[in-house]
Amino acid sequence: MQSGNDDLARTLAGGDRTPSHTTRLGGMTIGDEFFTEATVGSRLQSWTLERSYNTDLPNAMRAFAGSASAQLELEISGTDALSAPQLYSPWANRWPGDALRPGQTVVHTAGVNGIDLPAFRGTLRSRSALSGSDTVKVSALDGAERLRGPAALNNPYSGSVGNQQIASATWCVDELLRQGGVHSCPPPRAPNADEIDKITGRGDYDPFTIFYASLHGGLNSTYGHPHLVPATDQYTYVREGAPHAMALVPKERGLTASWMPRSRVIVPSDDRLLVEAHVNSGLGPGDTVDLTLVLDEMGEGSSFITLYVDFAAGVVFIGSGDSDDNRWFAWKWPLLAALKGAWHIGMLIDVSGTGYQILPKVKPFLVAPDGTRLAGAVAEYTDLVASLWNSELLQLDLKTSVAVEALQVTTRVSPGMTKEDFDRTGTWVKSVELDDPVLPLYAIPKVSGSQWDAISSIAKASMSTAEFDERGVFRWRNANRFQTQPTTPDLTVSSRREIAALTVSEEIDACRNYCEQPYQDWAGRGFDFSEEAKDTAVRRIDPGRSLEVGYTVAEDEFDVGPPVIYDFGDIPGGSRVRFGDGYVEGVSGGASVKGTVVVTARREGGMYILRFTNQGKKTVWTTTKDGKPSVVIAPVRPKGEPVQRHKASWNADSRRYYGLQQYDAEASEWVQSATVAQALADTMLAAGRNPVPVLSDVEVLYDPRIQLGDVVRVIDQAGASFEALAWVIGIRTSCAAGGSVQQTLTLRGTEHNGSPMGYWLDTDPPTDPEYWRLRTYAEVAAAHTTLAALATITYATLKDHS
Secondary structure (H helix, E strand, O other), X not given: OOOOOHHHHHHHHHOOOOEEEEEEEOOEEOOOHHHOOOOOOOOEEEEEEEEEEOOXXXXXXXXXXXXXXXXXXXXXXXXXXXXXXXXXXXOOOHHHHHHHOOOOEEEEEEEEOOEEEEEEEEEEEEEEEOOOOOOEEEEEEOHHHHHOOEOXXXXXXXXXXXXXXXXXXXXXXXXXXXXXXXXXXXXXOOOOOOOOOOOOOOOOOXXXXXXXXXXXXXXXXXXXXXXXXXXXXXXXXXXOOOOOOOEEEEOOOOEEEEEEOOEEOEEOOOOEEEEEEEEEOOOOOOOEEEEEEEEEEOOOOEEEEEEEEEOOOOEEEEEEEOOOOEEEEEEEOOHHHHOOOEEEEEEEEEOOOOOOEEOOEEEEEEEOOOXXXXXXXXXEOOOHHHOEEOXXXXXXXXXXXXXXXXXXXXXXXXXXXXXXXXXXXXXXXXXXXXXXXXXXXXXXXXXXXXXXXXXXHHHHHOOOEEEXXXXXXXXXXXXXXXXXXXXXXXXXXXXXXXXXXOOEEOOHHHOOOEEEEEEEEOOOOOEEEOOOEEOOOOOEEOOOOEEEEEEEOOOOOEEOOOOEEOOOOOOOOOOEEOEEOOOEOOOEOOOEOOOOEEEEEEEEOOEEEEEEEXXXXXXXXXXXXXXXXXXXXXXXXXXXXXXXXXXXXXXXXXXXXXXXXXXXXXXXXXXXXXXXXXXXXXXXXXXHOOOOOEEOOEEEOOOOOOOOOOEEEEEOOOOOOOEEEXXXXXXXXXXXXXXXXXXXXXXXXXXXXXXOOOOOOOOOOOOOOOOOOEOOHHHHHHHOOOOXXXXXXOHHHHHEOO
16 A cells, blocks of 8 residues: 555544545646636546456456556646637647647646645546537546557577576566666666668767666566576575665576677777676675676687676776786775675776777776765776787676676767766666566567557466556566465455445355466477578678668577677688678688678567678678678577476365366466466465455545555444455546545455355255165055056156156
């Protein structure tokens, strides 16, 4: 329930409930000067607010699931000078008509005696003005309206390698929310790639986040792809102590994982890379974390730049070079050791330069748990051992002994970045409350429709609930709360009328004592490479120009990262491309070129799109050394289909009392584990093995604190002295000017009335025992005294007692 102050509690207990409310449209309050054309401003004639879960579980199950969206309806009058349609109809002047236009913000608070609580925050959907009247009707929806964009989820092949979990339903929900601009942690700094300029033919100017992973219940990434995924017994996810919403926590020191970026940026270039993460130095088995960029050089070589933070020693290290020869800088901050908690860590890397090698410049950034901002002095390597040769970014490696969240890499950031720029406090708003991860995923299910549609389907599959609350905060709660029966209410409500007006029903159809949950078994599926898609043409890329090429991929194929740039070494497997500085068709592809072309990949529907940007000073071609097209896309698909299996849970006592009552959950791609399927079946059984009395809608005395999902004790103080605990799964509140607030709750019982105790009853069998009882000889002789009397009947008739 919403928290109110002591004055509100006393007011509700005292019974004086004079309604009060405030409504803002477009940031302006109804009744303020903005709405005034004459001496009297526009007035709110009435308002109605409805919230309810769209659940598909049987009514009498002691559980509910699905999404909930709130709708607010307002009726607004005009002024003494102008009617409401003249002021606010679709054809009215933009001032003040835009206050009621579709898409406008709406905030509504309501309460009693001037003590108001948040009631609604959303977006205006429609307005209707009837000519000749003084009323304009508007309708608004809550934050679900922000999630009308197309749903899409990154589906990497990594989960099929060793059958490792790469995500969860919770991760998918968090990702869909992020797509709609609803954030649980700092979002990507620059999520969108810039357009290719039609005049210059060049893209890739603006900042661009080439890798982002929230680590909210999954190692899958928003941008980029998981490369090396650790086994699930090496880590866990926690909400308590996470820097923002949820964090990856290693179970032992030195947990490692790696990801491929969505863009293979080059070195050297006029570029600056920002690598950053949010960590909790007090949560985990150790005190260190390092973030490493691995660069692919000519031939078989590679180099790296690493940010290494040792919280116990209070030192930040940044190293550059290769695994054999490298150099490190160190910055000492005692605050790192003294202040345990959520730290924002990062390094800025300047790889600008020309030629075949550069000595990078680096700078560390930190934001302490208390908000202190720290930035080290720029350090420039001078020893050639630390130099970086012509190369492309291959992958990002994480090695950590502390909790990690919101890991990202952004390219083309400003060279003048300050510690204030690094600290993102105030640049985003946390609007999400997640629950513990549920439904581990080895392959990401296909999603369709809007982001809200996809979230709703996930909620039903996982027996979870999804909703935006009165403050505009999205709340995701899983089925764990149904595993135990609540015994204490969030608050007590009183019926407005005698409880005799309330119908309480109980049906045997509501009992579910055999519950079955299907699931997809991905064990041992693995992956296969599909037929390679080879480019049919050699592409010419002039200096300073960008080129985009699309390749068709099948719907059932996993997402893959940008191709690896190979040179004179062995031709690698997987997606690949070679760039040459010359081209003679079918003869020669010139010398191999490295560290010149930025390759970026993205998937749009059935197309895999590559962008090539030549940042060098010479023309290059996508050609093999013998003058043939070099772009090869190696799609990956699951090795066979997952096996459909079932888990069931049943209760013998319930079956004895009510007979076999089966509930088959809908088959879903979201359930991919036998353990999860069994847990869902157990939860459904616990909620349905005994029919819970169904309560019809109850009109109660208005209480602005009530929220969906609350457990309330319903008491009738005037009627039949009825008392029960129930979940609130629907709320309808309305008020007209000059009247009182009417509040009606849709309730679902939290408990049944114990197990049947009919031991004192002599119950009748299901079939009449007299049916098919054969007659005795005495009965036949008495009915048929002579032989002639038996001649006209059959033997069956003779013996049948019925």
